[in-house]
Structure formats: C-alpha cells, structure tokens
Amino acid sequence: MKLDARKQSFFSDSKPACSLRGHWVSFCLVDELGVGAAYGGLPYTVHDSAGQQYKGRLNGEGFAKLQNIYCGPVVLVFDELYSGTEQPYQRLMVRPTYKLPITELQVRAEQTRFAGSDGRCTEGSRAQQTANRFYQVEVRDLVRHVAHLPPIEPRTHQPQRHALEMMATLGFSPPQPTLAGVMLFPNCHTVLEVRPLRALRPLLSTEDGFCALNLYQLALMASLSYCSFGQEPPQKPQNEVRFPLDPSVGHLFAEKLSGYHEAWRVDAEQQQRFYPLYEEVSYSRRFEILPFDPVMYPQNRPELGEKQEHPARLHFFDDKEFGTDTQAFISHHEEVILIAVRGTASAADGLRDANAHQVAFAEGVGKAHEGFYQAYRAMRDFVLRYLDQFHTDQRVIICGHSLGGAIALLLAEGLRRATEGNYNILLYTYGAPRAADAEFTAGASTLVHHRIVNHNDPVPSVPAPWMNTTAKLWVPGAVTLFSAPAPGGLLFAAGLVRLGGNPYQHHGEQQHFMPIMLADGTRSSVLWKPGCESIQEAGCNRALQLHGDMPGRDNLLKQLFQANQHFMTASYIPAAWATLRRWQQSQESGGPLVTPREFELLDQALEDMRQQLRNKRRELARLRPANDRGYEHNDALNSEIDRLHTSRERLATLRWRRLEARDVYGSHAHGAHLQPSLKRWFSHRENRELSQVASIPPAMNDEWGRAQTLDIDSIV
Numbered sequence: 001m002k003l004d005a006r007k008q009s010f011f012s013d014s015k016p017a018c019s020l021r022g023h024w025v026s027f028c029l030v031d032e033l034g035v036g037a038a039y040g041g042l043p044y045t046v047h048d049s050a051g052q053q054y055k056g057r058l059n060g061e062g063f064a065k066l067q068n069i070y071c072g073p074v075v076l077v078f079d080e081l082y083s084g085t086e087q088p089y090q091r092l093m094v095r096p097t098y099k100l101p102i103t104e105l106q107v108r109a110e111q112t113r114f115a116g117s118d119g120r121c122t123e124g125s126r127a128q129q130t131a132n133r134f135y136q137v138e139v140r141d142l143v144r145h146v147a148h149l150p151p152i153e154p155r156t157h158q159p160q161r162h163a164l165e166m167m168a169t170l171g172f173s174p175p176q177p178t179l180a181g182v183m184l185f186p187n188c189h190t191v192l193e194v195r196p197l198r199a200l201r202p203l204l205s206t207e208d209g210f211c212a213l214n215l216y217q218l219a220l221m222a223s224l225s226y227c228s229f230g231q232e233p234p235q236k237p238q239n240e241v242r243f244p245l246d247p248s249v250g251h252l253f254a255e256k257l258s259g260y261h262e263a264w265r266v267d268a269e270q271q272q273r274f275y276p277l278y279e280e281v282s283y284s285r286r287f288e289i290l291p292f293d294p295v296m297y298p299q300n301r302p303e304l305g306e307k308q309e310h311p312a313r314l315h316f317f318d319d320k321e322f323g324t325d326t327q328a329f330i331s332h333h334e335e336v337i338l339i340a341v342r343g344t345a346s347a348a349d350g351l352r353d354a355n356a357h358q359v360a361f362a363e364g365v366g367k368a369h370e371g372f373y374q375a376y377r378a379m380r381d382f383v384l385r386y387l388d389q390f391h392t393d394q395r396v397i398i399c400g401h402s403l404g405g406a407i408a409l410l411l412a413e414g415l416r417r418a419t420e421g422n423y424n425i426l427l428y429t430y431g432a433p434r435a436a437d438a439e440f441t442a443g444a445s446t447l448v449h450h451r452i453v454n455h456n457d458p459v460p461s462v463p464a465p466w467m468n469t470t471a472k473l474w475v476p477g478a479v480t481l482f483s484a485p486a487p488g489g490l491l492f493a494a495g496l497v498r499l500g501g502n503p504y505q506h507h508g509e510q511q512h513f514m515p516i517m518l519a520d521g522t523r524s525s526v527l528w529k530p531g532c533e534s535i536q537e538a539g540c541n542r543a544l545q546l547h548g549d550m551p552g553r554d555n556l557l558k559q560l561f562q563a564n565q566h567f568m569t570a571s572y573i574p575a576a577w578a579t580l581r582r583w584q585q586s587q588e589s590g591g592p593l594v595t596p597r598e599f600e601l602l603d604q605a606l607e608d609m610r611q612q613l614r615n616k617r618r619e620l621a622r623l624r625p626a627n628d629r630g631y632e633h634n635d636a637l638n639s640e641i642d643r644l645h646t647s648r649e650r651l652a653t654l655r656w657r658r659l660e661a662r663d664v665y666g667s668h669a670h671g672a673h674l675q676p677s678l679k680r681w682f683s684h685r686e687n688r689e690l691s692q693v694a695s696i697p698p699a700m701n702d703e704w705g706r707a708q709t710l711d712i713d714s715i716v
Contacts, residue, residue, distance in 0.1 A: 076184055
C-alpha cells in the first residue's frame with residue numbers, strides 16, 4: 001500500500017506498520033528543570049500498533065523502556081486515577097456534584113514548580129539534549145478527560161496531535177471515546193517535559209478583623225462584578241466552552257489565573273494597572289470555574305435545553321426572569337467562597353435605587369429597602385444552589401459596590417440566618433447606600449461587615465433616614481428640601497423630617513477615606529473610623545450644591561450615582577491601594593498611622609465642623625416658633641455634636657497606634673506564602689512607586705500647612 005505524503009514522515013517502506021516484533025521504545029517524564037524524580041513510580045499505559053496494551057511504572061528517575069514490541073508508533077497515556085487520600089484531591093473526586101477525574105499524573109504535576117517565575121515555557125532544557133525526540137507537554141495531552149484542566153499554553157516543542165489522529169484513522173490505536181495520549185516513535189528515546197500544574201489566586205484574609213489586604217483585594221473583585229462572564233458560547237454550548245473576552249469573570253479565573261498568568265484588568269475602560277496580591281497554589285486549590293463535559297456530566301447535556309448547566313449558569317447571575325437586572329458572580333476554593341455583587345449599571349438599577357419604600361425582611365427582623373430587597377430575593381436561590389453543592393465550611397466572603405453593597409448586605413444577613421447552612425459570613429461593601437431600617441441593623445449586629453466610604457462619595461447618604469415613602473408618593477416637604485437645600489439641610493434631615501416608621505440606618509462600622517492637602521502640595525489620605533454622620537452626609541450635600549436643584553428623587557439619585565468619587569477604578573480602588581501601601585510602610589517602619597502634623601490638621605477640621613453644628617443649633621432655635629419646643633431637633637443636633645467629639649477622640653488614638661502585620665494582611669500575616677506573594681506584587685513597577693496619597697509626610701518642626709475644607713457643606 002502506497003502512503004500519501006502526510007503519512008510519509010511516520011511510515012515508510014523501510015519501516016512498515018505491520019506485526020513485526022523486535023523493536024523498542026523508551027520515554028522519560030521530567031519537570032521543567034529536567035529532573036524526573038517527581039514522576040518516579042507513576043503508572044502508565046502504552047498501546048502499540050497491533051493493539052497490544054502494556055502497563056508499567058516509571059522508575060525513580062521517571063524513565064521507562066519497552067522491549068520487543070511490535071513495529072510502529074505507540075500511544076502513551078497516564079490515565080490512572082488518583083487513589084490517595086491527600087486533600088483537596090480526594091474531596092474533589094468524591095464531592096456530590098461535578099466529581100473531578102483527577103489522575104496520578106495531575107497530582108504529581110501540581111507538586112512541581114516552574115523554571116521561570118512568570119510561568120512561561122522554557123527553552124534549552126538539559127533533558128532535551130539526551131533525547132531523540134523532545135516534547136513540551138501538559139497534563140491534558142496525556143489523559144482522557146480534560147474539561148477541568150487549564151487551556152494549552154503556547155510552546156515550541158508540542159506533540160504532534162495529527163499523528164495521534166492518524167493512528168486512530170489507520171485503526172492502530174484502541175477504540176476510545178476521545179483521543180488521548182502522546183504518540184511515540186519506535187527505536188527512539190522521547191523526553192516529555194511536563195508543564196507544572198500551578199495557578200494563582202487572590203489572597204483573601206478569612207479573619208473577622210478589618211485588614212488593608214481585603215480592603216484592596218475585594219475592591220478589585222467588586223469592580224470585576226461589573227464585567228460579563230465572557231463565556232463562548234454564552235448559552236446552549238455543545239462540546240466545550242471558552243472565555244476569550246478580557247476583562248471578564250470567566251477569563252480571569254478560567255484562563256488567566258488557572259494558567260498562572262497575573263491579571264490586572266477588572267474594568268474594560270481601566271488604564272491604570274492594579275494587580276491583586278496573588279498566591280501561588282497547586283492547580284486544584286485555585287478559585288474554581290467548574291468543568292463543562294457533556295460526556296461526564298449529564299447536567300451539561302445540550303438536550304436539556306433551558307435546564308442545561310454550564311459554567312456561566314453556575315457561576316454568574318444575570319437576572320432576566322425577575323427583571324431586576326441584578327448581576328453577581330460566585331467562585332470558591334477550599335478556604336473561601338467568594339460572592340461579588342454588581343452596583344448600579346442600568347436604568348433598571350436606577351429605578352430600584354429610587355424605590356425607597358420599606359418592606360419586611362422576611363428572613364430576619366426589621367424592614368428593608370424594597371428595591372434592594374427584590375434584587376436580593378431574585379439572586380438568593382442562585383447562591384443557595386451553589387452553596388448546597390460546594391460549601392464545605394469555607395468562609396463565605398461577600399463584597400459589593402454601591403447598589404451591589406446594599407444587596408450584598410441583605411444577602412449576607414439572609415445567609416447568616418439560614419439554618420440549613422451554618423454559613424460563616426464576612427462582608428465588605430464600598431460606597432453602599434442604606435439598605436434597611438434600624439430594627440434590621442440591630443438584628444444583624446453580629447454580622448461582620450466592614451463598610452468603606454470614600455471621602456466625597458454621596459451615595460452612602462441615600463436613602464435618607466426619612467425616605468420611608470411609597471414608590472409613587474413624593475412628599476412636597478421633601479421635594480422642597482432637595483430643590484432648595486439650605487446649608488447643611490440634608491445633613492439634619494434624619495432628625496428633622498420623619499415620615500413614619502423606623503428610620504433607614506447603616507449597618508457595619510464605617511471605614512472612611514479622608515484626604516489631606518498640605519501647604520507644600522503633598523497629598524495624604526487617612527483611613528479611619530470617624531463614628532459620626534456629618535462627614536458622610538456632607539458628600540451628599542456637596543453633590544446637591546454642585547448639580548443644582550433636583551425636584552425629584554429619581555433625578556437626585558441619577559446625579560448622585562454619577563459622582564466621580566463613587567466610581568471604583570477612578571476612586572475606591574486607588575484609595576484602597578494607597579491605604580495598603582501606607583499601612584505597609586507604617587508596619588515596616590514601626591511608625592504611627594498619622595503624623596503629628598496630620599493629626600493637628602484633621603483635628604482642627606473636626607473641631608471646625610463641631611462648631612458649625614453648634615452654630616446651626618443656635619440658628620434653628622432662633623427661627624423656631626415660640627410654641628415649638630423642638631426637642632427632636634435639639635436631640636439630633638446634640639447627638640451629632642457628641643459623635644463628633646467621639647470622632648476626635650478616635651482620631652487621637654491614631655497618633656500612638658502601631659500597626660501589626662495582622663492589621664495589614666489578616667490571616668496571611670505569618671504565612672510562609674506571604675513573602676513570595678509580596679515579591680511578585682512588588683515586581684511590578686506600579687507597586688514600587690510611592691503614590692503621594694499613600695505617602696506619610698515626615699514630621700516637620702514648623703508644622704505648616706492646612707487641612708482641606710471639611711465642614712457640613714463640603715469636603716473638597
């Protein structure tokens with residue numbers, strides 16, 4: 001039989017493919033350093049051209065040789081399933097759903113390391129010099145089921161896939177549902193350099209306490225929630241799925257991080273690079289995007305139609321059924337389940353924001369903002385289904401920005417009260433509006449919630465405590481307050497205008513970014529817990545003044561949600577990065593969180609604000625009718641004056657407070673992996689440069705300079 005040109009390189013007249021014995025083949029598996037010890041004792045299977053099967057184990061150096069085999073190419077596979085008890089492999093193989101076909105080869109590859117720090121394929125391996133043929137292979141080249149493995153990386157010396165296909169075409173390889181393995185040639189020694197199965201995952205502290213690491217990392221994850229999932233095809237996939245869109249949730253976790261590539265883009269319009277702190281882990285410990293394999297998993301089969309499961313449906317919530325336009329993503333590893341909820345991004349979101357009517361929080365106590373509650377209820381079952389399948393006592397970390405923060409709060413409290421799961425919740429929100437009333441807040445007092453507010457972000461000031469109205473009713477007195485706001489008017493609405501019911505109230509202790517502009521032009525920023533409403537409410541009052549009269553709540557909210565201090569990549573993420581850098585410097589130097597110069601400037605600004613409140617109290621007393629004793633007005637003002645005094649005392653503690661590593665890195669403070677993670681992070685020039693905002697101005701003898709304007713009308 002004369003062979004066509006495509007087959008000539010594999011079969012020839014001098015080496016026909018026929019049943020002649022007396023030939024040999026040898027092969028060796030090595031890591032990227034050219035060492036085969038990592039694969040010593042690994043079981044293998046070889047299929048020869050006559051359909052014979054040979055099973056054996058590699059020796060201690062990862063080497064094997066077969067003698068007296070039939071003439072012709074052979075197919076090498078390493079499809080033996082892992083039989084040990086080491087975690088997380090054993091747990092992943094026996095979990096209730098999406099059991100993973102983890103092989104012995106995969107476990108070995110996960111225990112090797114890259115030769116280069118960037119994970120790129122190496123050239124000029126020492127093992128290559130000892131081989132007749134040399135291939136750079138990945139685990140998925142050598143096993144049958146590959147849907148749970150990372151995508152193939154570019155490589156110079158790849159195995160010849162079409163040769164394997166030719167073996168099947170000619171009938172030399174055994175029948176298999178899918179082609180698997182690498183083809184080796186007779187009378188040749190082949191070295192297979194196996195790419196390590198390592199991944200990157202964002203470091204997240206699982207401790208209750210606030211830390212700068214989570215502040216920064218979760219700001220990035222909350223911003224990522226605005227992206228699409230990026231799956232192709234997005235619906236009704238047939239055989240496989242891909243995630244080519246960058247940035248997208250699927251691309252980050254399933255492509256970049258699973259392939260050991262650092263990623264920094266979490267926003268399609270992002271220009272400045274913000275890299276998360278990544279920890280290198282074995283591949284099975286990454287943030288997982290579940291596999292899609294209709295052969296292995298019946299729930300993935302296309303014939304299920306609308307009930308078909310695939311990664312986008314499992315990890316990504318984009319509400320169409322209930323029409324709330326709520327969006328969120330969820331992923332997990334053995335220590336953390338991460339949920340990120342998107343903020344305002346559409347007209348439907350805006351209408352939900354504006355619906356300040358209160359409804360009962362059925363899962364607990366108190367009442368919640370109706371629009372936020374509807375969005376939470378829409379995604380609740382999606383989250384519970386995921387947790388039912390993959391929650392194994394991990395810390396459930398939830399984050400959200402803006403509207404997403406409000407929904408995240410209701411979700412966190414709903415999960416905390418869910419009796420079936422015993423979920424341990426940790427919540428970080430950024431620029432979140434008030435989501436529920438005072439009774440809800442009291443009932444959720446044990447929920448760990450770190451609430452981040454940027455210095456001039458007006459959104460946390462809405463809905464105002466008095467906004468307890470129906471969606472269609474707008475009280476003329478409230479309109480007057482907005483359309484002609486007197487200085488500080490919005491600030492005092494909590495005490496002066498109550499339309500009935502419990503007032504809206506924030507949950508969680510506020511962490512506030514407060515900027516300082518020094519006379520020499522140096523910008524600084526202090527993150528602290530002021531404990532008063534004046535600073536936060538001033539941001540909303542300033543937005544009203546900048547944008548002019550707003551006779552309707554929908555217009556008000558539209559303007560507020562467009563305020564630039566509210567955006568993530570332009571505001572919250574840079575401030576979180578600056579705080580992380582500042583706290584790193586403070587912890588390393590042993591210095592305080594604020595210098596004497598910063599303290600004096602901020603303290604004077606707070607005292608100025610306190611004096612303005614006293615003046616406002618006198619003004620209201622003068623304008624009040626004689627028969628109006630105004631106890632409620634006085635109580636609101638007096639309470640805020642007292643809180644400002646408490647805030648000054650808190651500020652004073654920052655002069656002597658020294659940070660520990662746990663304040664900066666939380667549960668990772670003393671982990672062996674922290675320093676390699678920091679080394680990788682600081683390898684990017686963006687993280688080596690000290691931002692002015694992150695800098696701590698050195699103490700000066702003359703102590704000159706002044707704080708930025710800080711009063712009840714504005715924080716510039």
